[in-house]
Amino acid sequence: MESPTIFWGVIGWMVVWGVLGSILLRQRYLARDLDTSNANFVGAMSGAALGPVGVGLLWATTPKLSGRIIVGFGILAVVLIAAAFSFADPDNVCVSNGSFVASQISNGLIIGIIYGFMALGLTLIFSILGVVSFAHGEFYMIGGMLVYYITAVWLPGVNPLVGVMGACLVAFILGAAFERAMLTPMYKGKVDRPVEYGILATFGLAFTLQYFVQAIHGATPVKAQRFIDFPRIRWPEGADPLWIRTSRGNLTLFDTISISNPRFIAAITCILVLLALLYLLHRTWTGKALRAVSQDRDAAAIAGIDPNRMNMLAFALGGMIAALAGALLVQAFSWLPQVGAIPAMRSFVIVVLGGLGSLPGAFVGGILVGLVEAAGTGCVPDAQKAASYIPAYGMIVLTLTLLLRPTGLFGRRFASGTHGQF
Amino acid sequence: MTRRFGWLAATAAAGTLAFTAGAQAQDCPIKIGALAPLSAPGTVVGGEAMRDAMLIAEEDINAAGGVLGCDIDVVIGDSEGLPERATAVMERLITQDGVVAVGGGYHSSVGVASKDVANAREIPVVFAETWNDTITGDKQKYIFRIAPLSSWTSNIIWEFALTVPGVEKVAILTENTDYGIPASQETAKGLNENGVESVIFSVDIGTQDYAGIVERIKAEDPNMIITLVTGEAAFNFTQQAADAGIGPLDIPFQTGQDALESGAYWTNVPDGQYAFVQRIGVPESQFTEKGKAFAAVYKERTGKSDVESYAMEAYDSIAILAQAINEAGTTEGSAIVTALENISHDGTLGRIYFDYGLKKDPSEDGKGDEWWHQWPDPAITMIQYQEEGQSSTSAAIVYPDAYKTADPVFVNE
Numbered sequence: 047m048e049s050p051t052i053f054w055g056v057i058g059w060m061v062v063w064g065v066l067g068s069i070l071l072r073q074r075y076l077a078r079d080l081d082t083s084n085a086n087f088v089g090a091m092s093g094a095a096l097g098p099v100g101v102g103l104l105w106a107t108t109p110k111l112s113g114r115i116i117v118g119f120g121i122l123a124v125v126l127i128a129a130a131f132s133f134a135d136p137d138n139v140c141v142s143n144g145s146f147v148a149s150q151i152s153n154g155l156i157i158g159i160i161y162g163f164m165a166l167g168l169t170l171i172f173s174i175l176g177v178v179s180f181a182h183g184e185f186y187m188i189g190g191m192l193v194y195y196i197t198a199v200w201l202p203g204v205n206p207l208v209g210v211m212g213a214c215l216v217a218f219i220l221g222a223a224f225e226r227a228m229l230t231p232m233y234k235g236k237v238d239r240p241v242e243y244g245i246l247a248t249f250g251l252a253f254t255l256q257y258f259v260q261a262i263h264g265a266t267p268v269k270a271q272r273f274i275d276f277p278r279i280r281w282p283e284g285a286d287p288l289w290i291r292t293s294r295g296n297l298t299l300f301d302t303i304s305i306s307n308p309r310f311i312a313a314i315t316c317i318l319v320l321l322a323l324l325y326l327l328h329r330t331w332t333g334k335a336l337r338a339v340s341q342d343r344d345a346a347a348i349a350g351i352d353p354n355r356m357n358m359l360a361f362a363l364g365g366m367i368a369a370l371a372g373a374l375l376v377q378a379f380s381w382l383p384q385v386g387a388i389p390a391m392r393s394f395v396i397v398v399l400g401g402l403g404s405l406p407g408a409f410v411g412g413i414l415v416g417l418v419e420a421a422g423t424g425c426v427p428d429a430q431k432a433a434s435y436i437p438a439y440g441m442i443v444l445t446l447t448l449l450l451r452p453t454g455l456f457g458r459r460f461a462s463g464t465h466g467q468f
Numbered sequence: 469m470t471r472r473f474g475w476l477a478a479t480a481a482a483g484t485l486a487f488t489a490g491a492q493a494q495d496c497p498i499k500i501g502a503l504a505p506l507s508a509p510g511t512v513v514g515g516e517a518m519r520d521a522m523l524i525a526e527e528d529i530n531a532a533g534g535v536l537g538c539d540i541d542v543v544i545g546d547s548e549g550l551p552e553r554a555t556a557v558m559e560r561l562i563t564q565d566g567v568v569a570v571g572g573g574y575h576s577s578v579g580v581a582s583k584d585v586a587n588a589r590e591i592p593v594v595f596a597e598t599w600n601d602t603i604t605g606d607k608q609k610y611i612f613r614i615a616p617l618s619s620w621t622s623n624i625i626w627e628f629a630l631t632v633p634g635v636e637k638v639a640i641l642t643e644n645t646d647y648g649i650p651a652s653q654e655t656a657k658g659l660n661e662n663g664v665e666s667v668i669f670s671v672d673i674g675t676q677d678y679a680g681i682v683e684r685i686k687a688e689d690p691n692m693i694i695t696l697v698t699g700e701a702a703f704n705f706t707q708q709a710a711d712a713g714i715g716p717l718d719i720p721f722q723t724g725q726d727a728l729e730s731g732a733y734w735t736n737v738p739d740g741q742y743a744f745v746q747r748i749g750v751p752e753s754q755f756t757e758k759g760k761a762f763a764a765v766y767k768e769r770t771g772k773s774d775v776e777s778y779a780m781e782a783y784d785s786i787a788i789l790a791q792a793i794n795e796a797g798t799t800e801g802s803a804i805v806t807a808l809e810n811i812s813h814d815g816t817l818g819r820i821y822f823d824y825g826l827k828k829d830p831s832e833d834g835k836g837d838e839w840w841h842q843w844p845d846p847a848i849t850m851i852q853y854q855e856e857g858q859s860s861t862s863a864a865i866v867y868p869d870a871y872k873t874a875d876p877v878f879v880n881e
Contacts, residue, residue: 146684153679157677265516266516269736380700382700423684436671
């Protein structure tokens, strides 16, 4: 970095005014007997983005602190950091190479969509059962392992879709069976500490699945072949188009953005399944029943919904979502019985960042973590350190968010400790 | 097979003689510890190969009469590739399992962390595949090594890189461990001293997603990529680089050493043709009789088409300890060290011996501390997968000239 004082000076200024804004705005809203749930967060963002001007403006007008204000100040703060970075390190590849920046943003978005998708499953389970499933990474692992075995060992040459569907089906059945067999004592009053019991039971499932697969398969890494190869696109006819160029494993847009085939397929599938999931939750009786149980279990039961059945469905669906993420990524990453550990950890971070029990929060949190990781990997000036800190980038965002908004980005302030709401 | 057991029978007979001549009575079986990474984030592929090899060594030694009149029992300890786990496992092997010596060891960080425990408890260790120079450089009485020094392997890497046509800039991906960091720095130093620019990217052991790093490497526009990462992480990086157009089919590319397990390599890196891989040990055609015999049993036992160098090192680490215990006539640590310092062991890798130690300090010959208890003769070669699906033992040896079987194919030419 050529002029670190510029960059760190701006960061210092933002931190000081962020802290001041957070404290002052909360006191102002308290004094006026207004809703303070977003005061810390918005105060910090306004201070960081516009310094005394932003804090003063909000102090004077005390507007309702809506999502638009939060997003607006947040984007301003990010723009300010980016501008300071550009002035401080003009030769950095993140500043001088637009094609690289575009590629990093697309990489961050794509992996963020996949992160968010996996975290959705965890959120779904937490919302309905009030349990953080520690077996989420193992469902992810068996999803990929099953696709490998179905497409490469048991039925070589079969359409990969068969493998993916098979993995989802097995994960769904496994999740449903486990919930029936092991988690029902939680809500039938058979155990003193139901939440702790649930956590320990899922821990047990995680160990069982991981070591069962290791005993059966061993620890040799495997990988499924690419589900499809990109076709050679020639449009207009006979010409190599400028806007899109493909090879078997890669897609290049506008000669700038490079996307690998397995990640592209995984991200598109995640978006399609997410849309289907939203349809299920908002347009079908079953989905509405799931949402009703997440909001008020007793009231849902009075309305004729069987909460126990919804518990089973939620756990099975959550496990299936993780397995689907694994099934899609086994063509991108080498697969081992322990492969689920890192994605599971990241899912926990995303779920807390987005707000426990919030489906939009999980998805937005995933994309945010993906983008922050891409920015960190691409822009930290010391190449030797940039990639070493990948696990830390998400944790930094999480820590800052929880400091300012303990409920996470989309979490509800009074969401129950036993059951969240989405 | 007869020759394979010949030396074992001889050393077993010598041990039995010493035992019957009045050496102190032993508790049977004699336990020898064996470190290997058998769980992630360690390199499980390498760990399983080492474990299989060390168990074959146990069978061979027992079939030839054992040690000091006893069978040996190789007690496997899973290091997980983690230093904190390694110290705990070493402590457990010594204090609970009662091992009298320890072999094996794959990750340098495991060797660096666990050697102090063994040395403090006066238990001899022969490290098989831990390269970090400080493992022997600390000049500890009970610590020996038959793997090459990291600085030696780095020399081969940068010397080979200098032969790549038109090389001006090299990207080095390394794991941030006791193996990767010094190896990358020594490689970069060698390149820079010869006018070749280098840029180092370091990652956590076990990293899966390299998309951001691959883009950053692409932006650096290197003429060659060197991978100093172990395990499936190297598979992930190599294939993701290939997907992005900077893989072994696109530019000269040295992948991680675990590519020697060619079955796993081709499954995980289908676009890995023309990758270069560093290999310890001579080509199979130049194996010793004992190396050939071991290779045959190992292939039959594991179903693999090739023998990884770390499997041979693991086998030798147990066999050399067995011979040293026999020659010492006791399981007492100091006596085993004396026997090791004076040993001449015909192993799968060649004749193994140690020039320097308590008997003679490396400085007397103007050598650095890292030569302490260090086998000086491991062969270090660079191979290239010139055909898709090739096994590592049939791959072309392209460097150095002394072992060369074919010219390298440079895809950028």
